[in-house]
Amino acid sequence: xxxxxxxxxxxxxxxxxxxxxxxxxxxxxxxxxxxxxxxxxxxxxxxxxxxxxxxxxxxxxxxxxxxxxxxxxxxxxxxxxxxxxxxxxxxxxxxxxxxxxxxxxxxxxxxxxxxxxxxxxxxxxxxxxxxxxxxxxxxxxxxxxx
Amino acid sequence: xxxxxxxxxxxxxxxxxxxxxxxxxxxxxxxxxxxxxxxxxxxxxxxxxxxxxxxxxxxxxxxxxxxxxxxxxxxxxxxxxxxxxxxxxxxxxxxxxxxxxxxxxxxxxxxxxxxxxxxxxxxxxxxxxxxxxxxxxxxxxxxxxxxxxxxxxxxxxxxxxxxxxxxxxxxxxxxxxxxxxxxxxxxxxxxxxxxxxxxxxxxxxxxxxxxxxxxxxxxxxxxxxxxxxxxxxxxxxxxxxxxxxxxxxxxxxxxxxxxxxxxxxxxxxxxxxxxxxxxxxxxxxxxxxxxxxxxxxxxxxxxxxxxxxxxxxxxxxxxxxxxxxxxxxxxxxxxxxxxxxxxxxxxxxxxxxxxxxxxxxxxxxxxxxxxxxxxxxxxxxxxxxxxxxxxxxxxxxxxxxxxxxxxxxxxxxxxxxxxxxxxxxxxxxxxxxxxxxxxxxxxxxxxxxxxxxxxxxxxxxxxxxxxxxxxxxxxxxxxxxxxxxxxxxxxxxxxxxxxxxxxxxxx
Numbered sequence: 001x002x003x004x005x006x007x008x009x010x011x012x013x014x015x016x017x018x019x020x021x022x023x024x025x026x027x028x029x030x031x032x033x034x035x036x037x038x039x040x041x042x043x044x045x046x047x048x049x050x051x052x053x054x055x056x057x058x059x060x061x062x063x064x065x066x067x068x069x070x071x072x073x074x075x076x077x078x079x080x081x082x083x084x085x086x087x088x089x090x091x092x093x094x095x096x097x098x099x100x101x102x103x104x105x106x107x108x109x110x111x112x113x114x115x116x117x118x119x120x121x122x123x124x125x126x127x128x129x130x131x132x133x134x135x136x137x138x139x140x141x142x143x144x145x146x
Numbered sequence: 147x148x149x150x151x152x153x154x155x156x157x158x159x160x161x162x163x164x165x166x167x168x169x170x171x172x173x174x175x176x177x178x179x180x181x182x183x184x185x186x187x188x189x190x191x192x193x194x195x196x197x198x199x200x201x202x203x204x205x206x207x208x209x210x211x212x213x214x215x216x217x218x219x220x221x222x223x224x225x226x227x228x229x230x231x232x233x234x235x236x237x238x239x240x241x242x243x244x245x246x247x248x249x250x251x252x253x254x255x256x257x258x259x260x261x262x263x264x265x266x267x268x269x270x271x272x273x274x275x276x277x278x279x280x281x282x283x284x285x286x287x288x289x290x291x292x293x294x295x296x297x298x299x300x301x302x303x304x305x306x307x308x309x310x311x312x313x314x315x316x317x318x319x320x321x322x323x324x325x326x327x328x329x330x331x332x333x334x335x336x337x338x339x340x341x342x343x344x345x346x347x348x349x350x351x352x353x354x355x356x357x358x359x360x361x362x363x364x365x366x367x368x369x370x371x372x373x374x375x376x377x378x379x380x381x382x383x384x385x386x387x388x389x390x391x392x393x394x395x396x397x398x399x400x401x402x403x404x405x406x407x408x409x410x411x412x413x414x415x416x417x418x419x420x421x422x423x424x425x426x427x428x429x430x431x432x433x434x435x436x437x438x439x440x441x442x443x444x445x446x447x448x449x450x451x452x453x454x455x456x457x458x459x460x461x462x463x464x465x466x467x468x469x470x471x472x473x474x475x476x477x478x479x480x481x482x483x484x485x486x487x488x489x490x491x492x493x494x495x496x497x498x499x500x501x502x503x504x505x506x507x508x509x510x511x512x513x514x515x516x517x518x519x520x521x522x523x524x525x526x527x528x529x530x531x532x533x534x535x536x537x538x539x540x541x542x543x544x545x546x547x548x549x550x551x552x553x554x555x556x557x558x559x560x561x562x563x564x565x566x567x568x569x570x571x572x573x574x575x576x577x578x579x580x581x582x583x584x585x586x587x588x589x590x591x592x593x594x595x596x597x598x599x600x601x602x603x604x605x606x607x608x609x610x611x612x613x614x615x616x617x618x619x620x621x622x623x624x625x626x627x628x629x630x631x632x633x634x635x636x637x638x639x640x641x642x643x644x645x646x647x648x649x650x651x652x653x
Contacts, residue, residue, distance in 0.1 A: 013406055013407075013409075013410065015407075015409075015410035015413065015414065016406070016409060016410060016413075019409075019410070019413040019414070019417075022417075068402065068403075068406070097402055097405045097406055097409065098402060100488070118405075118409050119409075120405060120408050120409055120412050120473065120474075120477040121412065121474075121477075122412045122413045122415070122416035123416070125409065125412070125413060126413075126416070
């Protein structure tokens, strides 16, 4: 009945993207992962050419978001997603290097569902991503609203 | 230049005052002089009058003697004789006095000498007349009176006394003129002097007014420049604050951006490690084709390698180990910078803090470490100050931690915290009897990531840098006095009343 969840990965660092993808796959998650390396492309995909977000009606999305993007702040993307009537129910996982308390608070206030700091220690990093993968495999994601 | 002008103005004023004073002194001296002279002049005038009186007295007595003598000659009454004798005595004394009076003037002296001679001649004649009268020779007396000599003597006396009078008149006139002149001089000098003093006073007032105007101008200028200075200081402070904030933002961004590639390096190094395991497993299975079981079974056990391959594997491990430990270190450094910039951005809140209570609290949290290190912490009464509580906690817990950390092995630790206030500052000393710090390292220990002495304790070299940054932000200073193996004393000087905004944000 529902389509499988598509993971939208917005991450400017391709190395990070690769490491994240690998570790998600290692946790046994085989969902589609759409990587974007900048905010502009990601926004165009999410909201469509008309900017309404209608393009993803009937789709189940999950957004993995980095805050430090070359062309815009991830926070702007988070705000737009949460303000959009069609996308606001989409879970957003912020995955970034920033561990500033102010920043974390702001993200949750804007409606982010999970905030994860990338640890430099790879074991912790891999562990965090794998657990996130396990989380992905069990959570229920709503379809985009019409 | 202005200093020179001011000095010159001052000098001119002093000169004016001196001149005025001198003029006054001169006027006084001249007045005294002229008054003195006037007194002398009047004394002389009086003297002249006296001389004239004396002459008149002599002449009067002569007349009295003459008429008394004649009376006696005519009546032979002793009453006239007595009168005559009195007059004679008076004449002699009067003539002597006249001579005494005229001793100052040679002309009058010779005149009075001549007068005395004439008077004496006349007296001789009187005596002769009286002698006739006593002999009851009335006729002889009258004949004697008629003799011409008597007329001559009287004539002479009159002439001499007239001459003396004339002389005295002349002297009187001259002395009067002189007295007038003295008085005139006195008034002239007084008027001129007073005029001069008034002129000097006027000049002085003018100069004083001018200099006070100049001073007012200078004061106004000073006020202006003070105001300007304050503005400049405010501007500079704002600039510095901005620059400092920028540096902190920069440090924050840089450390963040450095972290990102570090995640990759660490991640892919770990991936390489995984790959290494796979590669060497394959090598092992290739070099031992006779080995039983499929490849996947080898996972459980260490691959058996030839000596050469084992060496390669070891080198691989060593290289990866160095990379990973270096990344770990770099991560800790970046975390430290992030921590410091975050601390630097924290707003301080000045609240009253009882330092003794605060430090006793810290001592309580490190009590376990202290007993392990066989150390005691002594706290003497400490002042109450207004400052940021959290910053103070960080400062003193760092210092006490350090003191506990660097004790000498085998020596019971003794850490003392004492304090006093002086001139609005609280001076708190944290001293220990630990291993001490070499004098050459006294500066170095406050630098970020720098440490001193044997590196046998864990640490990043952040604590003291952080403490010093905090103390500075609180408007204080931090210093150390220490010798190797003789303990250290860290001295924290903090304002008793720290106000927000005076220091602003500084790290």
